[in-house]
Amino acid sequence: MNGEPVNSYHGAYRPCNGFVLSYTGSLVGAIEIDGIDPDGMSQKDMEAFSIVIRNLLNILPQSIVLQQYYVHYRELNVSFARRADPVCNALNRYRERHLNRMRLAGARCVLFVEMYPERRDQSSLALFLRHLPRCLHSEESRDHIRRFITYGPARSASHSALEKLAPALETRIRDIVNYCSGLFRTRQLDLDETYRVMKFLATLEVKYLDSGLHCPQAIDTDLSDGQVTPVTMNGTDILRLQNRNKTYARVLSVKQFNFDRFTPGLFARGPIKTPGNYVLTTRYKGMSEASRTLFFFNRKKELERETLSFADFIKGLDDGAEKDRDMQVFRPSLIRKFQELDEAASLKDNLGLVATHAVVFDTDVKELEKTTERLQSALQQNQFSILWETVAQPDVFFDLQPCSDHHGRFFRDIPLNTSQFSTLALFFKSAQGAKTVEDLGDEEAQYIFLSGDDSPYYFSPFAGGRGFLVGVGPVRSGKSFLRTCTGIHWPKYGGFYRAIDIDPGSEPIAHAFGADAGIVRFDGSQDRGFNFFSQARGPDDTRFIAHLNRQLVAMIGANDSEELRRLTGADQLALDRAVRQVLRLPSHLQTLATLVKHCPGPVQRKLARFAGTGAYAWLFDAQRDAIGSMDRKVAVYNLAGIRDDGVAKPLVMAEIAYRILRFYENPEIRACPKWLDVDECHHILANPELTRTLLLDRVRTWGKLLAGIGMWTQSGIELGNIKNWEALRSAASTFIFTADPELNRDAYRSIFNMKEGEMETIRGMIPKREFYLIQRDLNVSKKCILSVEPEQYVLSTSSPAEQTLYFDNVERYGFDAGVRKTVAALAGNHGTEVW
Numbered sequence: 001m002n003g004e005p006v007n008s009y010h011g012a013y014r015p016c017n018g019f020v021l022s023y024t025g026s027l028v029g030a031i032e033i034d035g036i037d038p039d040g041m042s043q044k045d046m047e048a049f050s051i052v053i054r055n056l057l058n059i060l061p062q063s064i065v066l067q068q069y070y071v072h073y074r075e076l077n078v079s080f081a082r083r084a085d086p087v088c089n090a091l092n093r094y095r096e097r098h099l100n101r102m103r104l105a106g107a108r109c110v111l112f113v114e115m116y117p118e119r120r121d122q123s124s125l126a127l128f129l130r131h132l133p134r135c136l137h138s139e140e141s142r143d144h145i146r147r148f149i150t151y152g153p154a155r156s157a158s159h160s161a162l163e164k165l166a167p168a169l170e171t172r173i174r175d176i177v178n179y180c181s182g183l184f185r186t187r188q189l190d191l192d193e194t195y196r197v198m199k200f201l202a203t204l205e206v207k208y209l210d211s212g213l214h215c216p217q218a219i220d221t222d223l224s225d226g227q228v229t230p231v232t233m234n235g236t237d238i239l240r241l242q243n244r245n246k247t248y249a250r251v252l253s254v255k256q257f258n259f260d261r262f263t264p265g266l267f268a269r270g271p272i273k274t275p276g277n278y279v280l281t282t283r284y285k286g287m288s289e290a291s292r293t294l295f296f297f298n299r300k301k302e303l304e305r306e307t308l309s310f311a312d313f314i315k316g317l318d319d320g321a322e323k324d325r326d327m328q329v330f331r332p333s334l335i336r337k338f339q340e341l342d343e344a345a346s347l348k349d350n351l352g353l354v355a356t357h358a359v360v361f362d363t364d365v366k367e368l369e370k371t372t373e374r375l376q377s378a379l380q381q382n383q384f385s386i387l388w389e390t391v392a393q394p395d396v397f398f399d400l401q402p403c404s405d406h407h408g409r410f411f412r413d414i415p416l417n418t419s420q421f422s423t424l425a426l427f428f429k430s431a432q433g434a435k436t437v438e439d440l441g442d443e444e445a446q447y448i449f450l451s452g453d454d455s456p457y458y459f460s461p462f463a464g465g466r467g468f469l470v471g472v473g474p475v476r477s478g479k480s481f482l483r484t485c486t487g488i489h490w491p492k493y494g495g496f497y498r499a500i501d502i503d504p505g506s507e508p509i510a511h512a513f514g515a516d517a518g519i520v521r522f523d524g525s526q527d528r529g530f531n532f533f534s535q536a537r538g539p540d541d542t543r544f545i546a547h548l549n550r551q552l553v554a555m556i557g558a559n560d561s562e563e564l565r566r567l568t569g570a571d572q573l574a575l576d577r578a579v580r581q582v583l584r585l586p587s588h589l590q591t592l593a594t595l596v597k598h599c600p601g602p603v604q605r606k607l608a609r610f611a612g613t614g615a616y617a618w619l620f621d622a623q624r625d626a627i628g629s630m631d632r633k634v635a636v637y638n639l640a641g642i643r644d645d646g647v648a649k650p651l652v653m654a655e656i657a658y659r660i661l662r663f664y665e666n667p668e669i670r671a672c673p674k675w676l677d678v679d680e681c682h683h684i685l686a687n688p689e690l691t692r693t694l695l696l697d698r699v700r701t702w703g704k705l706l707a708g709i710g711m712w713t714q715s716g717i718e719l720g721n722i723k724n725w726e727a728l729r730s731a732a733s734t735f736i737f738t739a740d741p742e743l744n745r746d747a748y749r750s751i752f753n754m755k756e757g758e759m760e761t762i763r764g765m766i767p768k769r770e771f772y773l774i775q776r777d778l779n780v781s782k783k784c785i786l787s788v789e790p791e792q793y794v795l796s797t798s799s800p801a802e803q804t805l806y807f808d809n810v811e812r813y814g815f816d817a818g819v820r821k822t823v824a825a826l827a828g829n830h831g832t833e834v835w
Contacts, residue, residue, distance in 0.1 A: 009228075011403030012198055012219040017166035018191055020198070020219060022403035026065075026116045027162070027169050030194040030402075031176060033109040034185035035429030038268035039452075039782040040772070042757035049183070050264035054422035056179055058350055062286030064172065065114035067402055068426040069197070070272055070280040073206045076106040078456060081444050081492075087513055088492035090816045091791075095448065095489075098789035105275060105454040107429050108209065110189070110197050112402045113176065115169045117161040184427070184779060191215045199223055201279065201401055204247045204361040228394055233365055237390040239397060245363045250372055251389040251396050252379075253412040254356035262420045268428040270378035271358075273453045276371030279359045281400050282424050286352040287415075349417040356384075356424060357400045357412070387412075431780045433458035439465060439703055440673055443493055447486045449773075449784040457773070457784050459486070464777030466733040467675070467708020468699045472716050472752075473738025478768035480505045480679070482738065482786055483712055484796040487677055488512060491633050495673035495706065498660050499636045500653065502643045502680040508795050510636040511807060512815065517634035520627055522619065522652060523641030529622030530655055533590035535662070539583040547658050548579060550689065551651060555620075556606045558647045564606045571603050578603075592621040609647075619648055630663040653684050657694050664707045674707040681711035682718035685728075696724060699731045708733075717744070720751035729753070735774040739765035755781075790823045802826060 011022045019027040036049070057066075078099050080092035177186045189197070195215035199208040202223040216222045226242030233248070241247040271280060360375060362368040372388075379386050389396050396412065398404060430451035436442045437460040445458035461469040473479035480503075488509045490497045499506035510517035532551065536544045552575055559565045578598035582590055596604050596611040608614050611621045619642075637656050642648040664674045678684055685691050695709070702708060719725055735752065743763050748754045761783055762772045774781045788796075794806050805825060810818030 009398045010202065010220045010223050010401065011405060012223065012401075013403075014217060014219060015191055015195075015215050016162055019166060019169060020191070020194060020215075020403065021162070022114070022405070023220075024116070024403075024405050026114045026403070026405070027165050028112055028114045028194070028403055029169055029173050030189040030197060031111045031113065031173060032187050032189055032193075033111055033180070033427055033429075035107075035109045035427055035431075036184045037431040037780065037782040038265060038272075038428045039430075040755065040758035040761050041265070041268070041781075042755055042760075043264075045755065045757060046263075046265035046268065049427075050419075050422040050425065052183065053425045053427065054349070054418045056176065057284065057418040057422060058348075060172070060176075062350055062352070063116050065112075065283065065285045065405065067112040067114070067283040068281060069108075069110045069112070069201065070267070070426040070429070071108045071110070071200070071209070072272070072274070072279075072453065073106050073209075073277050074103045074275075074454075075206065076104040076456070078104060078448060083492050085491065085494075085516075087516075087815050088489075090819070091489055091512075092492065094789050094791040094819075098787075098792075099448055099456065102450075102454065102787070104450075104456050106206075107272070107432075107453065107455055108197075109426060109429050111176070112194075113169065113173055114403065114405075115165060115172060117165045180427075195219065198402055203243050204241055204249055204277075204279075204359070205243055205245065206277075228397060230391075230394055234369075236369075237393060238365075238368070239393055241361075247361050247363055248365055248368050249359055249361040249397070250368065251393045251400075252358040252360070252375070253387050253389055253396060254379075254384050254414070255387040255412060256385040256414065257416075257420070262423040264423045265425075265428065266382055266384070266423050267426055270382055271375065272426075272428055273430070274371070274374045274378045275454050276367070276374060277361050278371060278375055279361075280426055281357050281359075282421070282426060283355045283400070284352045284416075284421050285354075285405075285413075286350055349419050351415060351417050352421065353413040354416045354421055354424070355400070355412050355414070357396065359397065359400070430455045430457075431778070431782050432456060433775075433780065434460065434463075434778065437462050439463070439467065440493065440706060443673070446493075447489050450787050451785065452783065457782070459773070459784075461708055461710065461734045462703070463733040463775050465703045466700060466731065466777075467703055468695075468728075468732045469708070469710040469734040469736065470719070470729075470732045471710060471712040471736040471738075472714075472719070473712075473736075473771070474714055474740050474742075476767065477738035477740065478771070478786070479712060479714075479738045480798070481768065481796055482736070482771060483677060483679070483710070484508055485786060485788060485792055487675070487710075488792075488795060490673070490675045491516075493673040495633075495675070496631075496664070496669070497634045497675050497677070499677040500656055500679065500684070501636065501638050501640075502683070503640050504638055504798075505679055506636045506677065507638060508797075508803070510634050511810070512795055513634045514810075514815065516632055517636070518632050519636045519638065521638045521641060522648075523638075529617075529619050529626055530652075531591060531622045531625040532620070532655070533582065533587075534625035535659060536583055536590070539580065541583075543662070545579055545583075549575065551654065552607070554651055554654070555610050558651070559606060559609065567606075568602075570600075571606070574599050574603050588623075591623060593617075616648055619652065627659070630659060649683065650687055650690075654687070654690050657684065657690060661694065661698070664702075665705060670705055672706065674705070675710070676708070677710045677712070679712050681713050682715075682722070685711070685719070685722045688723050691722065691724060691728075695728055695731070699728070716751045717747050720747065725751070733775065733777060737762050737772040737774075739767040739770060790826070791819050794819055794822045794826065 011024065012028070013021045013023050015021070016027060019029045022028055041049070078096060080096050083089040083092060173188050177188060180186050192214050196208050196211055196213055198219070199213065200206065203225045205225070225244070229240045229242065231238060231240045236250070239249045239251065241249060267280060358375060358379070360368060360372050362371065376386065430453050432451075432455060433445060435445055435458045437445060439462040440460070445460050447459045449457040449459055451457055461467050471479060471483065484506065487497060487499065487506065491513065497509065499509065507519055510519045532548055553567060556567050557565055578595050581598050582595045585594065593611045596607050599607070610616045614621075639649060639652060642652060660676055663669075664676070684694065699709065713719060722728070729752065740762055743759055745759055748759050758772065758774070758781060765772065765783060770783055770785055772782070773784050794802070797803060797806070806818070806822045809821045812818065813821060
């Protein structure tokens with residue numbers, strides 16, 4: 001730093017009234033912005049979002065300086081809680097180790113808001129000169145001159161002026177937070193958090209972002225850890241920050257915007273998705289009226305070419321039918337903003353000076369070069385005209401810090417209006433979900449997926465007090481594999497997992513938990529029949545009686561003969577009487593055959609196929625119930641043997657659903673998390689009575705029981721044809737869509753209320769690796785990546801040969817050792833990241 005004092009390079013001075021006081025006498029606060037994930041946003045959404053940001057800029061006073069920072073950094077470590085169950089603990093270790101080997105990325109969006117005690121167009125020197133001739137007869141002017149000479153610009157403002165400024169800045173920050181609350185989550189940073197971000201920006205040490213540092217009294221001398229020295233390495237001018245890790249950095253400036261038209265979301269499509277360590281920043285400093293007038297006089301024609309005509313766009317929204325048609329493509333949060341800001345949208349654009357920079361940093365020069373190349377490519381593809389700084393690199397590095405106005409000069413300022421600056425918004429960020437699940441008593445996330453920029457997504461199907469997941473995807477798109485990967489981690493919560501399948505899809509989950517799990521196959525090869533009465537809790541169990549009556553009526557309704565399908569009033573009375581009589585018998589006599597014998601001849605004939613020697617007696621007239629106890633951690637029901645049987649399948653599904661519901665709603669296990677996965681759910685949802693019983697009556701209240709349900713199917717059209725689908729859709733907390741190149745846009749738009757950008761993303765995803773996740777309650781709509789560890793592949797593979805090897809190894813060596821031996825045996829066929 002050329003031998004100059006370190007504090008001369010930083011504009012931050014001291015803490016003051018909960019904010020940071022700068023050398024120019026301003027106060028600075030900061031806002032953490034959760035951001036909006038650009039995945040699935042259409043161009044219409046981008047335009048609407050830019051209008052909202054533009055209107056925010058127009059209603060803020062011109063004296064405010066706004067500086068946005070998008071911080072992207074590698075080496076984010078994840079950790080899962082240690083679990084008492086050895087299988088759950090091993091699964092957590094496998095996932096944790098795999099993710100940390102991938103050098104996951106973190107990202108943060110921070111907005112610094114800088115405010116001055118007097119009009120922004122009056123510099124400290126101008127104020128000094130104004131007060132100088134008045135000092136002979138004005139105590140206030142003498143006080144100002146004395147403070148300016150003694151302390152400099154930072155303290156030239158009176159204490160009372162700063163006392164008034166702090167609540168004014170607080171109000172402005174709160175206004176911004178409230179304004180943005182409908183689009184994404186925001187929160188004001190306290191003084192310590194603001195200082196930590198400043199400390200990171202000055203040192204490029206990521207550790208400071210989440211440290212426990214407190215703001216010191218001498219901020220200016222504390223920010224830097226050491227010298228910032230320009231060096232040349234491999235023929236490239238870079239900066240070396242003398243800190244613990246000797247961080248290297250390169251500074252990029254945007255020298256000009258050579259667009260015919262400023263396109264909203266300029267950073268969203270590529271730059272913020274770049275892997276690596278970097279900071280993107282833009283600063284907006286409003287122009288005074290005098291400067292604005294002069295600028296328009298000199299640059300009128302140039303502005304006409306550069307300005308994005310939002311006015312035309314807004315005008316179009318006022319045209320009746322066209323307005324209604326266009327508004328349908330916007331996200332609901334943006335529609336609300338338009339309704340709130342009709343008047344604000346008509347404000348004329350303000351004008352300001354904008355500086356846009358990027359800093360790439362790393363402790364490894366080779367990694368620095370890779371990130372530099374990737375970021376340059378991403379910016380140039382989005383038509384940024386960029387310049388990698390050389391001689392001016394140290395000056396520009398300090399110019400892009402917060403409170404940097406004290407230098408009195410900026411190298412790369414570009415005049416832009418608020419419409420243009422709004423397209424440069426750094427309010428986009430890959431959504432990262434919630435690390436803890438409030439609905440499950442602040443438990444950790446069930447699973448961690450990846451985003452396109454290598455940042456983690458902490459996933460749980462629970463959101464907004466509900467745990468209802470709808471998964472849709474065609475054959476061979478990776479839907480079953482995804483379901484297994486997430487489902488196998490559910491038992492770590494210490495609760496129960498149930499799955500109803502039309503194939504062996506969930507059986508690997510049961511195999512993993514050995515004696516704590518059970519698999520029931522309805523294939524006729526084993527004694528797998530039901531004894532309905534095993535679920536009764538006495539002769540007065542009204543819930544069981546109602547369920548059994550529904551099953552008996554369904555059996556009669558499944559007869560081929562129309563005569564045998566008719567249930568008369570006398571028949572119903574006879575059935576009711578027979579049920580009560582059997583419930584009073586000893587337990588070993590309580591069977592369906594016994595019930596049929598208690599019925600008159602016509603009813604016996606109608607139930608003949610299901611009892612005694614009937615075709616379905618093996619399923620419904622067992623002496624001993626084959627399912628047995630329901631209290632195992634994991635239970636998987638494989639209906640492959642009866643999947644094409646239109647008589648048996650609905651009855652079996654209804655029986656399993658009844659038993660699971662009754663078990664999950666048992667007050668004794670109320671505090672245990674519970675999940676039910678249903679594959680090919682259209683088979684169940686085609687039954688209106690079962691849909692009402694299983695979902696409509698419960699999905700909104702199961703959250704109170706720590707219970708949830710996942711419904712998976714191959715086609716959205718199958719769901720759309722179901723009665724009451726709109727009610728189910730509105731109750732869902734989570735939607736998952738696997739890749740579908742032949743996606744039916746009209747169907748997805750009407751069935752799932754999806755936007756154009758979302759559908760386009762689903763069409764272009766990579767099967768068996770990428771999927772689309774929507775959690776409206778969390779304002780999440782994004783593409784996720786499922787990158788699995790070799791151990792998870794072994795657990796989830798559907799290859800018969802690989803499954804046999806895995807089962808044999810686990811049986812011989814135990815779970816953990818068996819999994820590792822299988823991974824080693826398959827290493828020659830698969831890489832370290834497999835499906």
